[in-house]
Amino acid sequence: MIHSLSALLALFLFWLLLSGLFTPFLVAAGAGSALAVLLFARHMDVIDHEGHPVHLGWWALFSYWPWLAWEIVKSAWDVSKRILHPRLPISPTLAEFAPLQHTDMGLVIHANSITLTPGTIAVEVARGRFLVHALTREGAAGLAGSEMDQRCSALERE
Numbered sequence: 001m002i003h004s005l006s007a008l009l010a011l012f013l014f015w016l017l018l019s020g021l022f023t024p025f026l027v028a029a030g031a032g033s034a035l036a037v038l039l040f041a042r043h044m045d046v047i048d049h050e051g052h053p054v055h056l057g058w059w060a061l062f063s064y065w066p067w068l069a070w071e072i073v074k075s076a077w078d079v080s081k082r083i084l085h086p087r088l089p090i091s092p093t094l095a096e097f098a099p100l101q102h103t104d105m106g107l108v109i110h111a112n113s114i115t116l117t118p119g120t121i122a123v124e125v126a127r128g129r130f131l132v133h134a135l136t137r138e139g140a141a142g143l144a145g146s147e148m149d150q151r152c153s154a155l156e157r158e
Contacts, residue, residue, distance in 0.1 A: 003047050004038060004042060004047055007038055007041070007047055008034055008035065008038045011033075011034035011037055011038060012030060012031055012034040015030040015033060015034055016030060060155055063151075064151055064155055067151065068113055068116070068117075068148075071113075071117055071148065072116055072117055072118065075117045075118040075119050075120070076118045078118075078119065079118045079119045079135060082135065082136070089136065090135055090136065091135075091136050091137045092133065092134070092135060092136075093133070093134050093136070093137050093139075093140040094123070094131060094132070094133055094134075094140075095131075095132050095133075095134055095140035095141070095143050095144075096129065096130065096131050096132075097129075097130055097132070097143050097144035097145075098128050098129060098130075098144070099128070099129075099130050099149055099152075100145075100149050100150065100152070100153040101149075101152055101153055101156050102127075102156065103156050105156065106152055106153060106155065106156030107125055107127070108125075109152050109155060109156075110122075110130075110148065110149065110152035111125045111130065113148055113152065114130070114132055114143070114148070117148075119134060119135035119136070119139050120132055120133065120134045120135070120139055120143075121133045130143070
């Protein structure tokens with residue numbers, strides 16, 4: 001039920017954002033449209049705890065996303081330096097490690113976070129096993145038990 005209510009609220013707020021008009025008729029039309037979309041989605045059985053992960057809570061929004069954005073900036077800076085300074089080593093490496101996550105949602109968040117970070121790509125993802133391509137040996141060595149791994153596990157527990 002919480003997934004349906006939060007999806008309804010998200011749809012309605014998105015409609016208001018796109019509309020920008022707040023007359024009573026248009027607000028009611030937006031609420032009706034959001035409700036109709038929600039009913040269709042429920043009838044098609046596409047609203048679930050993974051498709052609309054409200055259980056992750058506000059902690060993810062205010063803690064994980066800014067941290068991930070900063071990690072992306074730092075990694076992009078490092079990759080840029082390695083491209084522009086030929087003396088800096090580039091040692092492409094495949095690293096295999098066991099992630100701390102146990103749910104599909106946690107594994108997907110972690111794998112996507114790795115891939116979003118420049119210099120690393122999640123090549124294979126399975127329960128208990130990640131295969132990651134890293135631009136450097138240092139980047140590959142820092143994957144197992146990393147802060148990203150721990151933060152994704154904390155998200156999973158929320």
